[in-house]
Structures are given as structure tokens and as C-alpha cells.
Amino acid sequence: MSSDLRSSPTPSRPGPLGSAVSALSSVGSVLLGRSARAVSKLRGSGGSAFPGLVVEKVDPHFLARTLHRLPRGVIVVSGTNGKTTTTKMVVELLRGQGLKVFTNRSGSNFTRGVVASILGEVRLNGRLDADIAVLELDEAHAVHFVKAVRPDHSLLLNVMRDQLDRFGEIDTTAGMLRAIAQHTDQGVVLNREDPRVRAIAHNLGDQRVDYFGLSESLRSHFPSDDDFHSGPAAAADRPEADVVLEELTEAGGRFTLDGETISTALTVNGAYNTFNAAAALAVVRQALDETVDSAALIASLAKVSPAFGRGESLTVQGRPLDLVLVKNPSGFRLGLSSFASSGVATMIAINDNYADGRDMSWLWDVEFDSLAEEGVRMISGVRAYDMALRLKYDDVAFDAVETDLQAALTRFLDENPDQPARIFCTYTAMLGLRKQLSAYTEVEAF
Secondary structure (H helix, E strand, C coil), X not given: CHHHHHCCCCCCCCCHHHHHHHHHHHHHHHHHHHHHHHHHHHHCCCCCCHHHHHHHHHCCCXXXXXXXXXXXXXXXXXXXXXXXXXXXXXXXXXXXXXXXXXXXXXXXXXXHHHHXXXXXXXXXXXXXXXXXXXXXXCHHHHHHHHHHCCCCEEEECCCCCCCHHHHCCHHHHHHHHHHHHHCCCCEEEEECCCHHHHHHHHHCCCCEEEEEEECHHHHHHCCCCCHHXXXXXXXXXXXXXXXXXXXXXXXXXXXXXXXXXXXXXXXXXXXHHHXXXXXXXXXXXXXXXXXXXXXXXXXXXXXXXXXXXXXXXXXXXXXXXXXXXXXXXXHHHHHHHHCCXXXXXXXXXXXXXXXXXXXXXXXXXXXXXXXXXXXXXXXXXXXHHHHHHHHHHCCCCECCEECCHHHHHHHHHHHCCXXXXXXXXXXXXXXXXXXXXXXXXXXXXX
């Protein structure tokens, strides 16, 4: 795969005549894409990425032509867990530095989704009103992206067993991230604590390589996929990190940045999002280098709100309700360990649609003992009975099983009116629940 990508030519920046031709091409593509979006909305079909698919077919160079015009280039964020929240953090940190940032805000992390996001903001001449782009990309589709657009910086978060029916074995995913790094022009930021991500540095050329990482006391709290089987690597095997999460605090975290220790509160919930903050700090520090304003960086980090469905906290019927996305063993484990279950009414919603991954056997790699004291009030989703069986084996009691999400949510809220609530849910279940919750409270639209 990497040799095929290495031979792919990088589109050059056009001269004056080429710019005029590109502008004409862009006008047609933008008009076509916007027409496709209008038709899609009228028909109620096609999804948010449909206009991008249309433009990709008609004008395959639209993506590269548009992004190559950005003065500060492109940052790509990829990996198994944490892409959406980390991307949002990077965007807000850069905006706090005074930059105009384009991002695929809808969370559609395929190339067609990026094109669709561009169509919503680009001018008719094909120019974005932005200094830099920060793009969350699905691991597999990021490989296709770098064929067309070589990013200036890439942030690679982790490699976990996830949707084996779509991505294959974990080494395949690691190879995808390696290909992204090899086709990044300036700098790569790697997770020091994930051995498969850390090893990518050995396959790079002249790119600058920085790391984000954890203190020794926190490493067991954030196990890599390999750690589940062989335990953490020795400290001597790990390089120095530019940003280190030293300690989890009640309101946020304590970080070391280039030798300086800084503590900050965070609006995002969950220990895993505090580690994502370390990743976001590292890539912004690399991208801006000596021009970075560190004080503004920390101030911006403290204000970042959760990405939709990723530890998102809503107020429903006068009490807090947290939505926690779960999609693989590591993510579910961290989700369970990041939130206290005492006094909280819990619901679990598990779907196995294509976007979730069809193989739910990974539920057996998650320990649910932490839910035993309070139990689970409602289990829902397409695979609700699989989830119920899994809880039985961990002696976790549950009150009800209802496969229909709407009926399950209504009953869950009605039967637990006085308690804070939390819902652990897979991706398509989260989308369905957010839609239903909009009838109870204001839910940010995406």
C-alpha cells in the first residue's frame, strides 16, 4: 500500500493561467455540489456526504485544489479512538491563536464527507476563508486522502481492535496510519504509549517527529491494545514526549509542556478526553512552533466543549444526562472507569449497523463489574439481548430490555425522573438517541 502511495504525484500549485482554469472548474463543482445538497434535502435522502460523493465523481481534483490554497496547510487527525473530540480541541486551540480554521465539523470522516463540508463554506471561486484546515479522517479513508492531499502535519492517536469486519486485523490499521505519516510533509505527532504508533517513527524520513504521552502513574489507566496481552513497555523503551499528561485532577488535568508544568480545568468529561487534550496540545505546538502563545493555548483548552455524543452532557427534564460513545473494548473500559456509577441511572444502547461494525463479540472483552452496585435500568438497540447476556455473566442486574430506541428512551426517562442519567451507546444508537432527545431539550444539530 505505501509503495503505491509513494509513487502518487502530489498536485502542484497552479500558475496564473492554471489558477483561472481552476477557478472556472471550481465554480461548476461548487454549483453542482450545492444543487446535489438541495436535492438531497428535498428528497430526505443521501446523507450529509452525498453532495461530496457527487463532486468527487465529477471533479476528482476539487479537494486537493481547494486545500492547497490554504496558507498554513492541512492537519490530519486519525486513529481508532478519540478522533472527533481531539479534532475539535485542535480547532479551538488554533482559533485561540487567532487563526481561521476549516474543519469537517459534521464528523463525516470519509473524503466525500470532507468535500461535503467544503461545499458548505467555499466561495464560488473555490477559495475557503481559512488559514488552515484540521481534518478528522477515518484510518482507511485517510490513506485515500493522502493520495490527493499531502497533509503538512498529522496526529496519530492509537491503534485498537475496532470493527474487524471493516478494517481487518490491528496490523492492517497500523499500516494505514504508517502510510499517513509517510506522506505527511512537515511533521508527525505520535502517541508514545501505543507501541504500534510509536514504531511508525522508524519508517519516516525527514519529517519532524514529536510525541505526547503519560506519566508512569497513569500508564495502567490507559492501556494500549498490546498492553491487554503483555503489559506496558518499560519506560526505557519510550522517547521523550513534548506534552505529558502527568495527573488526572477532579476538574481536568496537570500537563508538562516542554518541561513546564501547567494545570487546567476542562469542560470535556472523561479521563480519555484529558489524554486527548495532551495530543491536541502537541500537534498545535508542532504546527505553530515558535509562534505559539502558550498562555492562550491553555486558556482555549479549558473552554473546549465536548464533541457530540462524546461525553456530551445535556439537561433533560431538569437533570443531567451524559451520552458516552462506545465502539471497542478500550473505549468502553475507559468510559466506564471515567464516570462514577453511584447514584446514576444507566442505560446501554448497542447497535450493529454498518457504521458501528457488525461484530459485537468485543463486548466480551469489557468488564462491567463497576455497574454491579447500581445495576442498569435499560438496555436497548439492535443487539440489546447480546448486551443483556453479557451483563448476566458479570452479575450486573438490569431492569428492562427494549430493542426499540424511542420506546426505550421514553421509558428510561419516565421511570428514573429524579436521578442523573448516563447512556453508553454505539455510534448509530447515539445518532438516534440525540434525535429523540431533541424533543426534550436543545441538542446541537450536526
